[in-house]
Amino acid sequence: MIKFDIEARLPNGRGRAGTIQTPHGTIETPAFIPVGTKATIKAMTTEEVRNQVGADAILANTYHLYLQPGTEILRKAGGLGTFMNWSGPTFTDSGGFQAFSLAGGMLEHRTKIRDSKKEESKPLNPKTSGDDLGNLAKFDDDGVSFKSIIDGSSHRFTPERSVEIQHDIGADIIFAFDECISPQESYGRQKEAVERTTRWAERCITAHTTAHTALSDHGTDTSQSPRVPSLFGIVQGGRYEDLRKQSAREIGAMDFEGFGIGGSFDKDDIGTAVGWVADTLPENKPRHLLGIGQPMDLILGIENGMDTFDCVAPTRMARNGSAYDGFSTINLLNARFKEDLGPVDAKCACYTCKNYTRAYVAHLFRAKEMLGATLLSIHNLYFLVHLVKEARVAIIEGKFEEFKSRL
């Protein structure tokens, strides 16, 4: 169970600041939640995530943890948080996004990024482009059949199975199993995904309630059990206003404790699309914007009624040598940083910026020393977590516009 309270609102009626109380502590919203897919924020210890980054909560992934290390050991260890030495609130994503990715949803995106025929004719890296590419998952109306990315073994997720696995993993907040599809897909296909997501949402709730009731019937003290998480429903609808609203209406009417806003967006109007959803969902439940996390997108999300965010960009970019420098990014592998003895971001107060130079971080990356990834992960996460924290303070103090103008 969670408890969500709204402390302050933006004058536009959408944005808000509040708290989500979970069995493992309180999340002050809006909040940026670092992603730790495989029960680790890559390249970081949980102490760093807590003390250097200042994150309230983390988010892990059902598909990855189910495949490795498996739910059995997570259950025996006392759940995800205990297993990974994270005492704060935890989320798990349902695996719906992995189904999308493994089924080739990212393919068009990849080809679109490609520039010329020359590149296309060039054989791709076999590691990422086997004959299986885009053929590792298959949707049907009942669920998704997967092949393991680890050993190729076959698996199947249904809404019920996803909920069951998430119960075993034991996060505080879990997500319904949804169908996420490419922004390239037609309106008709988007509508189908919305409707399938609604049907699956109902099945998730049933499975969730059944498990919950079963525990109560056995006299288990559910208030103490970390195995009865809070289930969030997921809104789909792509970039279509009517579909977003339809999905928000259908999902919003169901007995979820909060909501995830998923699917794909147009780069230019994330805020608008999210606003349609926010206006349709019940106000008194938290909203998590799934997988969005560029600095400006966070601000737009906050303004348009989102409470929590997660995104792999900051940690992935960090491992690839890129760092936020204010709202822009720099690539520490660029030659110009070899002799730059200034901090990564002169305006940043994070551990990395206070103690290390661009030249040193650049050296670490060139030398392929893993500390580079750690230092930039700390910086990038700190930047986003604190950007959102500042937005929160600004909302509470009624100075959001002033805050925005300073960005």
Place this chain on the structure above:
RNA sequence: GCGCCGAUCGGAUAGCGGCUAUUCCAGUGGACUGUAAAUCCACGGCCCAAUGGGCAUCGGGGGUUCGAGUCCCUCUCGGCGCA
């Protein structure tokens, strides 16, 4: 001195007569939004009326051939062996 082997982009390589000379590393730049990502992509000799086209290039020189990094001769350098 004789014999054998070798010389291909900064380094390491592929290439056994056929047309855009391969791959890896290093280099330069780009991408990254519910993580199949410590990954991926592009570029990398010169010139131009540049979404294209032209000319070069495999230690130097010469030759055979319609065609040579690939074959032949010679020189230079390096390694090994024998005197």
